[in-house]
Amino acid sequence: MKNVISEITVSYMDKTPETYWRKINSSKDASELLYEHWNKNTIAMYESFKVILLANNNRVKGIFQLSQGGINSTLIDVRILFAVVLKSLSVGIILSHNHPSGTLSPSEADKNITKKIKQAAVFFDIKVLDHLIITPNGNYYSFADNALL
Secondary structure, three states: OOOOOOOOOOOOOOOOOHHHOOEOOOHHHHHHHHHHHOOOOOOOOOOEEEEEEEOOOOEEEEEEEEEEOOOOOOOOOHHHHHHHHHHOOOOEEEEEEEOOOOOOOOOHHHHHHHHHHHHHHHHOOOEEEEEEEEOOOOOEEEOOOOOOO
């Protein structure tokens, strides 16, 4: 097989009319949405990293789980994150992950990945509006509210 090349197809299908998309006005709105959609049976077991995908008017296009890890960490592949963000034609994102321990303070690794994602987002004109840490009891920590973004 000489000179065979795979065909790549990129598509995005939105099945929910925009009038039904929930609007995010604050970190509290985002944390409530995330907690509502987090599996309560696993939120205290292991870390997961999710991203809220947003349209121009901060209306939620969807939530995507990027990774699932262990008790105190999860791996983030920035390339996969931006493949999802670009494929969904999102213009803004809210990053999130849970701390099964209930700790609300961000680790250095949390701060570093947020910085890395924010720097990459600049190249695509995508706004990183926040990074939230969600705990098993529904409390949250906002990077934006604490001037870490």
